[in-house]
Amino acid sequence: MFCPFPTCFAQPCGRLSQLACPCLTNSHEFVIIKCHKIEHNRGIINLRMSSAPPSLPDIASISRARTQGWTEQHIGYMCQAIAQALEAWACREVPVGCVVVRDGKVVGRGHNLTNKTRNGTRHAEMIAIDQMLAANNGSVQEANFERCDLYVTVEPCIMCAGALSLLGFRQVYFGCGNDRFGGCGSILPINFEGCGSCTRQPIVGSYAGRGFPSKGGLFAEEAVEMLREFYAAGNPCAPRPHRPVPREA
């Protein structure tokens, strides 16, 4: 009935049982195994699953990061961010993860949750920030974002860069750039220009027009690879693929 392949996430779909599952063919030597065609009310989605789910950076990429001048702390924290992204992958969210570090301690972590919450603004950074606020009873002063560094696998989007500017983050490290809506230089330099408030009333613990230093390139290849694998399958919750997903012969 169901696809027997272990990494096939398509199992819960009832419609799949009515289709012949192409995974039964023994072409397992390919990285991308096969194309599951699942029809549902919004059209046709093609699901393609990698036979090897992404993993933490290996020794080679860690030593490459060292030669690029990243310290052990940077590498360690970014690995934790990647672990968050892997969790996102496991629950079929866009694989982006982050950790927030204050005084050498990880005080917040998060990964993208846009599909589960059905809210396009629940990015990893926003989840981590909300987690920190919750841990400090909602007090911005106690959360002390001015002393916090953020490690995130993908360049913060324009919205998240705005949020980081409002809260006055001390430093941002990211993996790969984001050439569609990156807010730390790729599309807009929010890390220089900062973001303001939408209200004229003064807000405690919120900055206006404050920038933050940001630096990218730590484990960029790994972050890109995860995104590529994820989008090769097509975001399962997007209404219909914006670009045609290549079909296999």
Next chain:
Amino acid sequence: MAAEDVVFEMGVLVPSQTELPLRTVLLAVAAFPNKVGNLLMKALGAAAPLPELKHLKRVRKAPDDGSLLEAILCALGDEGVSEAALTAVTTEPDVARMDPLELDHLPASLQTLYTQHGGQRLRLVHGAALAPQTRQQWETWTKLWPITWRIPDNGTPVLVETPVDEYTQQYFERHMRTALQLAYLSCVDNAALIVDPDSAAPVAKAADRSAVHPLQHAVMAAVQAASERDLALWPPGLTSVDPYSGSGVDAMNVTPDANGSSEEIGTQGQSHGESNSAPDELRRELNGGDSRIDAGTGSTGDEDDTVEGLACKRQRLDTGPQEPQASARSRPYMCTGYDCFVVREPCIMCAMALVHSRVQRVIYCEPDATFGALGGCRRLHACKSLNHSYQVYRLGLKRET
């Protein structure tokens, strides 16, 4: 000021682009005899292609001498907005004016090309550095050096603030009044309202909460409220919309005819919620409050779900110019097709949150020249790389005198 007493100005579309100023580039131009025309074009294409200046014609007939051609040899750097060029545009092109150029300023390959083809009158000429956006621009700019007119890829852009029609104005005013009222009652100066334009019913609303949470600006709070409503109406696991929940099968079993006929007329069957009556009722309750426009267009809640009626409606919606594709019946993908009314112009964070939520239109009241991201200071909706874009309108307040 209470929201009932507010008088609005006419709503205007805030253009995503402003008019480009003329930038000119210095061109090295030489005259050649007519008869070498073809050879010359080939040689120039090989020796010095101008990929950045494709809009410029490479060769023109010399305006003063019918037996000569004038050709661009190469560009000599961007001049910026040059005073000289601007006066040249306003006055008649002065052919007699010569800005002679020494041959040894050119690259070697062009020097040989110049002598081989019998070049003469080597001089400098200003040309437009960028392709014109509109026909009017083309008419002025082409006087500098001829330009091939080509409609830009995304059509001729709107460059000036355009007023909306009467019907849209009423719709805008009604909901903006609600947003103002909400802000007034919550004792803050900003509030946001997300509205389904099909049924003209509010989907979610929120006042600014940044006193409680530094990131809960009005728009962020409203987007969150919309997602919570979505989860309440179509709970995970129960719905047919989640491709992994498996009830797509149910939808097909329960209403096979509906699926069949909607496919016939070429609309993808969007019959979510039919399989599940409880959320539908909840939805009806939510939409019930505001149904003045419903009768004509969107609402399918209270009527018989005859398949024909549904199909006709959807067809009409699809052909309408402004209507979003999703019918009122289907579950939205986040805020796709909805309108967002917000009292103050959103900051860059909120503006981007609306891009992520895929709203169709954003309407604001008070521009913000310091941090506004939709025309006040920055213009996020002009950003071409984003995966979604929306239209932006400003519905100003008339100041009491």
